[in-house]
Amino acid sequence: DAKTTQPPSMDCAEGRAANLPCNHSTISGNEYVYWYRQIHSQGPQYIIHGLKNNETNEMASLIITEDRKSSTLILPHATLRDTAVYYCIVIGNNNDMRFGAGTRLTVKP
Amino acid sequence: DSGVTQTPKHLITATGQRVTLRCSPRSGDLSVYWYQQSLDQGLQFLIQYYNGEERAKGNILERFSAQQFPDLHSELNLSSLELGDSALYFCASSADGATNEKLFFGSGTQLSVL
Numbered sequence: 001d002a003k004t005t006q007p008p009s010m011d012c013a014e015g016r017a018a019n020l021p022c023n024h025s026t027i028s029g030n031e032y033v034y035w036y037r038q039i040h041s042q043g044p045q046y047i048i049h050g051l052k053n054n055e056t057n058e059m060a061s062l063i064i065t066e067d068r069k070s071s072t073l074i075l076p077h078a079t080l081r082d083t084a085v086y087y088c089i090v091i092g093n094n095n096d097m098r099f100g101a102g103t104r105l106t107v108k109p
Numbered sequence: 110d111s112g113v114t115q116t117p118k119h120l121i122t123a124t125g126q127r128v129t130l131r132c133s134p135r136s137g138d139l140s141v142y143w144y145q146q147s148l149d150q151g152l153q154f155l156i157q158y159y160n161g162e163e164r165a166k167g168n169i170l171e172r173f174s175a176q177q178f179p180d181l182h183s184e185l186n187l188s189s190l191e192l193g194d195s196a197l198y199f200c201a202s203s204a205d206g207a208t209n210e211k212l213f214f215g216s217g218t219q220l221s222v223l
Binding site: 087 | 216
């Protein structure tokens, strides 16, 4: 499975959009990009995933570049409860989901 | 609530002991995953089962073993415990462990080895 690179930490003002980048330059054509988050010591929570097209759900939007080498998770109106570690993961032919270090997002009032 | 149940929530034991962590997947899910999260290692994938069979193996120590039972619940057995085994252990489940499936995580078991 492709490796991902994320910034270790980011800050965002409450009510503003949080844009979390992820690089996955070695991604293969059949590999999906998944995003999870972990609030404090709770179990990770699924946010969104995509293959080629941009995706949106009630939690977030996922923008994948045309060459698929990077993506951005967008939380449109961040709240204090969105403070968490966000993991970008690339998954291939199995569901062997290996997490990296993630990005620690801090939403500030 | 993810629908994945892990017991116990907290476990305190001594070095050299053996413990068993239990996981009940979401109703209908056939695949179970185990992860270990320690402060210095992040979330480490240990092992995956699908319908009772081992499907993928990660960084699982030989002192650790797991199984998935016919009713699909899973147990993670940790033996000859060391101080460094202190960590949060998460279980996750998915429908059939195939590609493009989201995982649903339990709330974890906090293991403290003293």
